[in-house]
Amino acid sequence: MSAATTPTPYEPRKAYRDSQDSVLGGVASGVARHLAVPALWVRAAFLLMSLLGGLGVMLYAGLWLMLPSDTRFDESPPGLASATRGGRRPGRLRRLGDVGPAMALAALGLGAVLALQATIGGGAVFWPAFFGLAGLALLWRQADEAQRERWLDQTGRIDPVRIVFGSGGWASYARVLAGALLVVSAVFIVGFEGASASDARAGLLAGGLVLVGLAIVIGPWVFGLASDLSAEREERVRSQERADVAAHLHDSVLQTLALIQKSAHDSTTVARLARAQERDLRAWLYAGESADESSVASALRGAAAEVEDTHGVSVDVVAVGDCDLTESLRPIVAAAREAVTNAAKHAGTGQVDVYAEVTPGAVDVFVRDRGVGFDPDEVATDRYGVRNSIVDRMRRHGGSAEIRTAPGEGTEVRLHLSRTHPQEDPS
Amino acid sequence: MISGQLVRVVVVDDHAMFRRGVIAELEAAGAGEIEVLAQAADVDEAVAAVAAHRPDVVLLDVHLPGGGGVEVMRRGQSPETRYLALSVSDAAEDVIGTIRGGARGYVTKTITGPELVSAIRRVADGDAVFSPRLAGFVLDAFAGSIEVAAVDEDLDRLTEREREVMRLIARGYAYKEVAKELFISIKTVETHMSSVLRKLQLSSRHELSRWASDRRLL
Numbered sequence: 001m002s003a004a005t006t007p008t009p010y011e012p013r014k015a016y017r018d019s020q021d022s023v024l025g026g027v028a029s030g031v032a033r034h035l036a037v038p039a040l041w042v043r044a045a046f047l048l049m050s051l052l053g054g055l056g057v058m059l060y061a062g063l064w065l066m067l068p069s070d071t072r073f074d075e076s077p078p079g080l081a082s083a084t085r086g087g088r089r090p091g092r093l094r095r096l097g098d099v100g101p102a103m104a105l106a107a108l109g110l111g112a113v114l115a116l117q118a119t120i121g122g123g124a125v126f127w128p129a130f131f132g133l134a135g136l137a138l139l140w141r142q143a144d145e146a147q148r149e150r151w152l153d154q155t156g157r158i159d160p161v162r163i164v165f166g167s168g169g170w171a172s173y174a175r176v177l178a179g180a181l182l183v184v185s186a187v188f189i190v191g192f193e194g195a196s197a198s199d200a201r202a203g204l205l206a207g208g209l210v211l212v213g214l215a216i217v218i219g220p221w222v223f224g225l226a227s228d229l230s231a232e233r234e235e236r237v238r239s240q241e242r243a244d245v246a247a248h249l250h251d252s253v254l255q256t257l258a259l260i261q262k263s264a265h266d267s268t269t270v271a272r273l274a275r276a277q278e279r280d281l282r283a284w285l286y287a288g289e290s291a292d293e294s295s296v297a298s299a300l301r302g303a304a305a306e307v308e309d310t311h312g313v314s315v316d317v318v319a320v321g322d323c324d325l326t327e328s329l330r331p332i333v334a335a336a337r338e339a340v341t342n343a344a345k346h347a348g349t350g351q352v353d354v355y356a357e358v359t360p361g362a363v364d365v366f367v368r369d370r371g372v373g374f375d376p377d378e379v380a381t382d383r384y385g386v387r388n389s390i391v392d393r394m395r396r397h398g399g400s401a402e403i404r405t406a407p408g409e410g411t412e413v414r415l416h417l418s419r420t421h422p423q424e425d426p427s
Numbered sequence: 428m429i430s431g432q433l434v435r436v437v438v439v440d441d442h443a444m445f446r447r448g449v450i451a452e453l454e455a456a457g458a459g460e461i462e463v464l465a466q467a468a469d470v471d472e473a474v475a476a477v478a479a480h481r482p483d484v485v486l487l488d489v490h491l492p493g494g495g496g497v498e499v500m501r502r503g504q505s506p507e508t509r510y511l512a513l514s515v516s517d518a519a520e521d522v523i524g525t526i527r528g529g530a531r532g533y534v535t536k537t538i539t540g541p542e543l544v545s546a547i548r549r550v551a552d553g554d555a556v557f558s559p560r561l562a563g564f565v566l567d568a569f570a571g572s573i574e575v576a577a578v579d580e581d582l583d584r585l586t587e588r589e590r591e592v593m594r595l596i597a598r599g600y601a602y603k604e605v606a607k608e609l610f611i612s613i614k615t616v617e618t619h620m621s622s623v624l625r626k627l628q629l630s631s632r633h634e635l636s637r638w639a640s641d642r643r644l645l
Binding site: 077079080083088089090278282285286316318319320321353355357366368412 | 441489490491492493494495496497498515516517518520521524528537559560562563566567570594597598599600
């Protein structure tokens with residue numbers, strides 16, 4: 001039964017940190033997306049676990065270390081990717097509302113500090129640890145930012161300043177400065193706390209701690225560099241694939257242009273060639289939309305493209321929602337194709353609009369033209385096109401078709417097919 | 428603005444050929460209705476042109492050197508100016524992103540001259556302009572956010588009427604046909620569309636970005 005749909009190959013789900021929706025490092029929202037639960041729950045879980053002897057904090061820090069950031073795995077169509085690299089598209093939009101979670105987090109952190117101080121007492125161990133952790137968090141945050149910007153950077157050179165500061169800005173300088181200051185002051189608080197102890201021991205300790213601190217500060221960038229290398233390797237493979245597709249497409253554009261030059265006097269041919277080529281390029285560059293038989297929307301797009309080519313009209317397909325094209329849904333696609341063909345042949349205008357809406361309960365397709373229209377009662381009984389291939393076909397398969405038309409007012413065919421009736425394919 | 432008055436327009440696009448074509452088209456189809464004040468090829472020029480001329484409508488390319496059309500709207504210093512996005516890209520994230528950045532409407536570059544003139548006039552009059560494709564994206568966006576409406580719950584929903592209007596626009600109906608179909612006045616249709624636009628620009632960022640990321644658009 002499932003011959004219609006080939007099973008998709010198993011793809012392991014990978015967890016990423018979410019760099020778009022990040023409060024601290026994007027760990028919680030990344031995990032939330034991976035587990036498909038609201039980010040609020042994950043954040044609450046981290047908070048709860050933090051109460052269990054700081055487990056949540058450890059876990060968060062560990063995940064921040066290990067989970068790759070998601071930006072580098074973005075795959076947008078080449079037109080969009082190129083516009084992004086060229087700075088012709090907007091970057092992330094930061095709104096005031098985004099600061100909210102961070103401020104809540106800061107307030108909670110402050111509360112935890114005060115609570116701990118009240119229970120433990122003096123800040124002998126606590127304050128240096130707190131300063132150190134806060135400084136490290138800031139530095140890691142900046143490393144993330146720099147890494148992301150480096151990924152978007154197209155110059156390809158490795159610039160040491162860029163590695164640390166990204167493309168600059170007061171925020172990144174402030175982060176690095178504050179982070180370094182915090183770490184250093186933590187080290188100093190620990191190192192010179194016991195002034196009564198022998199100076200030599202304190203100096204040694206401080207020196208050692210500075211070294212450790214430096215290692216920790218440089219750590220993120222070293223780690224980022226290593227993981228960048230492997231990601232770059234992946235990217236190379238991907239860009240080679242893209243280059244192949246681009247070469248193929250450019251060939252077809254060149255051929256189309258050659259054909260247009262040859263038939264420059266024949267405006268219908270030129271228009272048809274240009275339209276087909278535009279559709280190809282547009283789909284490849286921007287939409288990433290397929291026109292195969294895998295889903296209802298793509299099957300409709302495929303049918304529309306075919307009619308465009310054969311009849312030299314332009315067919316606009318707008319689809320809301322989508323689902324797999326099962327055997328039981330094929331009739332509505334076939335009927336829609338028939339309706340588009342009729343509109344292309346008889347309406348007398350060059351424009352057909354197709355609107356498809358797929359909801360959990362049903363599939364609705366509307367095919368509309370602004371053409372001459374006709375009087376349904378006057379269609380001769382020997383004309384079977386509409387009756388057989390649209391109305392009867394839909395009725396046979398448990399759907400319905402309605403045709404609204406009047407001379408001079410264009411035609412609209414409305415197709416409706418319920419998805420809830422017993423399906424042949426239980427999957 | 429009073430209809431019958433000249434609509435003052437600035438055209439922003441980084442392709443000189445296309446800009447020239449649009450202006451020629453506007454001069455042909457919009458003679459006596461549209462006056463092209465200036466043109467610009469990138470964000471800085473566009474911001475300067477808007478500040479200098481204070482046009483009624485800016486015809487704004489979505490992909491633009493310097494940060495895209497959204498950047499122009501963000502930096503634009505002219506509160507009475509309205510923006511109409513004109514793009515070759517029909518990627519959902521560009522379209523929705525530009526509308527959420529403050530554009531009053533969105534049309535694709537395949538639009539005909541007379542249609543463009545009427546879209547500009549509508550935007551100048553304070554109405555929203557939805558192409559069928561944009562209406563489809565809007566329906567999709569709001570359908571994706573139905574389950575969890577976290578904070579601004581009532582802002583995130585479309586009323587049944589607004590949904591109906593959007594659906595008809597997506598089906599390729601013109602405004603007056605929508606009005607006739609729903610037995611309401613054109614003014615009411617315009618009110619519904621403006622309120623959809625307002626909701627789209629206000630509704631919570633997270634749900635729309637989730638919608639986009641579900642489609643691997645982000």
